[in-house]
Amino acid sequence: MNILVINCGSSSLKFQLIDSDSEKVIGKGLCDRIGIEGSGITFTPEGKDKIKKEYPMPDHEAAIKYVIEALTDKDTGVVKSLEEIGAVGHRIVHGGEKFNKATLINEEVIKAIEECNDLAPLHNPANLIGVRACQKLMPETPMVAVFDTAFHQTMPKEAYLYGLPYSYYEKYKIRRYGFHGTSHDFVSHEAASMMGKDYDDCKIIVCHLGNGASVSAVKNGKCVDTSMGLTPLEGLIMGTRSGDLDPAILEFLCDKENMNIHEMLNVLNKKSGVFGLSEDFSSDFRDLEDGYNKGQENCIRAVECFCYRVVKYIGAYAAAMNGVDCIAFTAGIGENTAFVREIIMNYLGYLGIEVDKVNNKTRGESILISTKDSKVKVYSIPTNEELAIARQTLELI
Ligand code: ADP
Numbered sequence: 001m002n003i004l005v006i007n008c009g010s011s012s013l014k015f016q017l018i019d020s021d022s023e024k025v026i027g028k029g030l031c032d033r034i035g036i037e038g039s040g041i042t043f044t045p046e047g048k049d050k051i052k053k054e055y056p057m058p059d060h061e062a063a064i065k066y067v068i069e070a071l072t073d074k075d076t077g078v079v080k081s082l083e084e085i086g087a088v089g090h091r092i093v094h095g096g097e098k099f100n101k102a103t104l105i106n107e108e109v110i111k112a113i114e115e116c117n118d119l120a121p122l123h124n125p126a127n128l129i130g131v132r133a134c135q136k137l138m139p140e141t142p143m144v145a146v147f148d149t150a151f152h153q154t155m156p157k158e159a160y161l162y163g164l165p166y167s168y169y170e171k172y173k174i175r176r177y178g179f180h181g182t183s184h185d186f187v188s189h190e191a192a193s194m195m196g197k198d199y200d201d202c203k204i205i206v207c208h209l210g211n212g213a214s215v216s217a218v219k220n221g222k223c224v225d226t227s228m229g230l231t232p233l234e235g236l237i238m239g240t241r242s243g244d245l246d247p248a249i250l251e252f253l254c255d256k257e258n259m260n261i262h263e264m265l266n267v268l269n270k271k272s273g274v275f276g277l278s279e280d281f282s283s284d285f286r287d288l289e290d291g292y293n294k295g296q297e298n299c300i301r302a303v304e305c306f307c308y309r310v311v312k313y314i315g316a317y318a319a320a321m322n323g324v325d326c327i328a329f330t331a332g333i334g335e336n337t338a339f340v341r342e343i344i345m346n347y348l349g350y351l352g353i354e355v356d357k358v359n360n361k362t363r364g365e366s367i368l369i370s371t372k373d374s375k376v377k378v379y380s381i382p383t384n385e386e387l388a389i390a391r392q393t394l395e396l397i
Contacts, residue, residue: 001019001020001021001086001394002017002019002020002026002079002084002086003017003018003020003085003086003089003390004016004089005017005018005088005089005091005390005393006088006091006130006134007386008060008090008127008129008130008131009123009126010123010125011033011034011035011036012030012031012032012034013031013032013060013063013067015031017071017078017079017085018386018387020390020394023390024046025046025386026046026078026079027045027070027071027077027078028043028044029041029044029067030042031063031066031067033057034057034059034063038054039054039063040052040053040055040057041053041057041066041067041070043070045077045078046078048076051076059129060126060129060130061132061133061136063133064130064137065137068082068137071085082138082141085141086142087141087143087144087393087394087397088134088138088144089146089390089393090105090130090131090146091127091146091182091385092127092145092148093124093127093148093149093179094124094148094177095116095145095148095150095153096115096116096119096149096177097153098112098116099112099147099149099150100154102145102146102147102392102393102395102396105131105135105143105144109145110131113128113145119173119230142397144392144397146182146388146389146392146393148179148181149178149181151181151182151185151216152176152177152178152181152184152223153223154222154224155176155178155223155224155225156224159225159226159320160177162176162230175230176226176228176229176230176234177228177229177230178216178223178226178228179212179214180214181223182388182389182392183383183385184208184214184218184226185223185388186388187206187328187330187381187383188204188216188218190366190379190381191204191206191326191328192204194326194368194381195377197325200220201221202220202325202326203218203219203220203321203323203325203326204219204326204328205217205218205317205326206218206328207310207313207314207327207328207330208330208334209236209310209331209332209334209340210239210332210334211238211283211332212232212238212239213235213238213310213331214227214232214235214236215227215235215310217317217320217321224320225316225320227243227313233268235313236306236309236310236313237272237277237305237306238273238274239273239274239284240270240271240272240273240274240275240276240283241268241269241270242276243309253267273306274288274305274306277302277306278291278299278302281296281298285303285333285340287299288303289303289339303339306340307343307347310344311344311348314327314344318351324351325376325377326377326378327353327377327378327379328379328381329341329369329381330381330382330383334380335363335364335380335381335382335383336364338362338363341355341369341378341380342355342360345360345370345378348378351375352374352375352376353370353374353378354370354373354374355371356368356369356371360380362380363380364382366379366381366382
């Protein structure tokens with residue numbers, strides 16, 4: 001069966017059509033600048049060149065129309081008609097406490113997702129617009145919601161509660177939720193299978209290091225902690241996000257720089273992280289690596305702070321699980337940036353970890369990057385959130 005995976009943002013829409021039997025991507029693409037001038041679609045049919053077209057896309061429904069057109073085009077399409085698309089899997093960012101697994105979408109589910117909008121005001125409404133647009137154009141096709149937060153719903157309360165008056169949790173559900181759940185789920189399963197261990201009987205730390213970055217602790221098949229919180233701002237130092245801070249810094253800086261809280265949060269989300277630490281040099285690790293190798297102090301500083309924060313979370317999660325069997329690196333940096341993995345691993349001698357310098361040079365493949373004798377194994381494992389969404393969609397329908 002062909003499953004269409006949709007990841008809908010406020011002005012963009014990424015899509016992949018996956019054949020669930022072979023798990024191959026038979027077509028993928030992106031609509032961007034939806035609702036803005038200059039909108040268009042890029043589409044890559046399997047084994048063929050990318051096709052780029054500009055169309056006016058006043059809304060997401062128009063975008064989905066072009067997605068369907070691209071997929072079914074008689075010359076460059078990959079299916080004959082919509083009937084060859086068996087189901088749609090939608091990435092939904094926030095499922096709050098309501099959703100601990102992927103769910104078949106109906107009106108009741110849409111309402112429950114809407115109730116989580118407060119927790120992800122930039123993402124959930126956009127995700128739902130994608131759902132509505134697909135429903136309108138493919139009314140007979142089953143749709144599934146796959147949540148970024150669901151995998152982390154197994155965290156115990158000592159991991160998800162903040163040290164705040166408990167009434168805020170009761171009234172507003174202020175707690176830690178965690179994100180990138182689809183990736184942590186997928187990669188932790190891959191890691192267990194690479195170790196040759198039963199998923200339900202091992203301790204895994206997954207470091208999802210991309211522009212947004214998070215670490216999770218998976219013990220005996222369940223997520224027991226993760227570094228992102230109520231929002232994806234908590235935890236690691238990221239591309240442009242600050243990660244953990246002393247909350248008193250907010251008031252201090254608002255006063256000193258004459259900013260309001262919204263301006264302050266904009267700084268924490270968009271101007272901080274390795275970008276801010278490198279004095280606005282770059283949030284991209286390819287640039288930072290270049291600067292690091294040239295001995296640029298701003299890049300060395302940013303990279304060292306980034307790595308140190310990852311190391312601290314690994315230590316915390318090894319303690320939380322009373323041990324760890326393996327650590328898996330994934331996402332843009334985790335899969336590709338050998339020097340960052342090496343810096344992090346060099347801290348982990350206390351876990352009996354030694355870097356395999358040859359394997360650690362590889363990019364984008366599932367491979368053991370610690371030596372075979374290392375007590376705790378370290379892997380680099382490409383994540384595949386779209387495939388994970390397609391698998392969960394298939395399972396449900
Ligand atoms: P997100 O999905 O959160 O936007 P990604 O997982 O794509 O982020 O990761 C982006 C980061 O990964 C960037 O810092 C980039 O430098 C790094 N990265 C991506 N691809 C490569 C590559 N081929 N080589 C080195 N670094 C890469």
